[in-house]
Amino acid sequence: MNEEDRKKPEGSGLSRRDFMKIGGMTLAVPMVASPKVLRVGGEDVEVYGPEKTMVTLNVNGKLMRAELEPRVTLLDALRESFDLTGSKRVCDRATCGACTVWLDEKPVYACGMLAIDAQGHKITTIEGISTPENMDAVQKAFWENDAQQCGFCTPGFVMATKAFVEKNPHATLEDARKGLSGNLCRCGTYVGIHSALRQLTGMKEA
Ligand code: FES
Ligand code: FES
Numbered sequence: 566m567n568e569e570d571r572k573k574p575e576g577s578g579l580s581r582r583d584f585m586k587i588g589g590m591t592l593a594v595p596m597v598a599s600p601k602v603l604r605v606g607g608e609d610v611e612v613y614g615p616e617k618t619m620v621t622l623n624v625n626g627k628l629m630r631a632e633l634e635p636r637v638t639l640l641d642a643l644r645e646s647f648d649l650t651g652s653k654r655v656c657d658r659a660t661c662g663a664c665t666v667w668l669d670e671k672p673v674y675a676c677g678m679l680a681i682d683a684q685g686h687k688i689t690t691i692e693g694i695s696t697p698e699n700m701d702a703v704q705k706a707f708w709e710n711d712a713q714q715c716g717f718c719t720p721g722f723v724m725a726t727k728a729f730v731e732k733n734p735h736a737t738l739e740d741a742r743k744g745l746s747g748n749l750c751r752c753g754t755y756v757g758i759h760s761a762l763r764q765l766t767g768m769k770e771a
Contacts, residue, residue: 613681620680624649625693635681640664642680643690651691651720662748665721666690672728672747691720694727703727706764712757718750722758730765738768 600611600618614635621630622639624647631646640657643649643666652675655663659677666675667689695701700708703723713719722745729736729744736744741762750758762768 618681620684622647622680622683622688623686624688625690633680635679637680638676639666639678639680639683639688640675642683643675643688649690649692653717653720655717660749661718661721662725663718663721665724665748667724667728670728672725674747689724691724694724701727703730703761703765706761707758710757710760710764712754712761714752714754718748718752722748722750726758726762726765730762734766736762736766736768738762741766741768 600613602609603612604610617632617634619630620633620637620642621628622642623629624643629647631642633642633646637646640652640654643652644654652666653663654676655661657664657676659674662674664675665672667673668678668683668686670687670689695704701723703726707713707719707723707726712722725745725748729741733740733744738759741759745758
């Protein structure tokens with residue numbers, strides 16, 4: 566028995582060196598998998614994961630692709646894979662609104678949905694409504710009315726407010742309180758936010 570044979574794990578027929586080589590090759594295989602098809606209730610259902618799969622998102626009018634595990638949220642995909650960090654991760658459990666983006670013009674919590682489920686929809690983030698040189702009217706109203714302190718809630722508030730004002734151009738303060746109740750500001754800048762809303766809608770002083 567030569568030196569190499571002596572290193573073979575018992576019963577494997579492989580030397581330690583062979584084993585290491587195969588291990589290296591296995592790790593080099595891409596971990597992106599096609600969906601499996603399961604028969605459920607008489608229908609074929611595509612099942613993804615737990616391996617990464619190719620996800621294509623339409624964000625701010627551009628198609629963006631990344632290999633993601635199906636468990637990845639839309640918020641994490643935007644921030645970690647597409648470098649769009651305007652949407653903030655605060656509660657990460659769909660309660661504060663800091664991560665608000667639009668899905669087909671409708672505000673949603675990006676931390677509360679999976680990136681894989683956002684495929685085929687039009688996603689708009691805070692980066693998609695303006696440029697640093699050309700602020701959106703809602704951003705300008707927030708700025709002019711001192712409607713932020715730490716700013717963590719602000720991008721989500723701007724996205725929710727813009728959608729609300731476009732739908733309710735003559736809203737009352739009471740309407741706005743209800744309509745924006747899904748967004749929270751821990752710094753308590755509601756007086757400034759209400760002033761911004763008054764500027765945007767012409768609503769009367771409360
Ligand atoms: S971070 Fe998504 S709702 Fe709070
Ligand atoms: S400005 Fe700090 S949470 Fe709203």
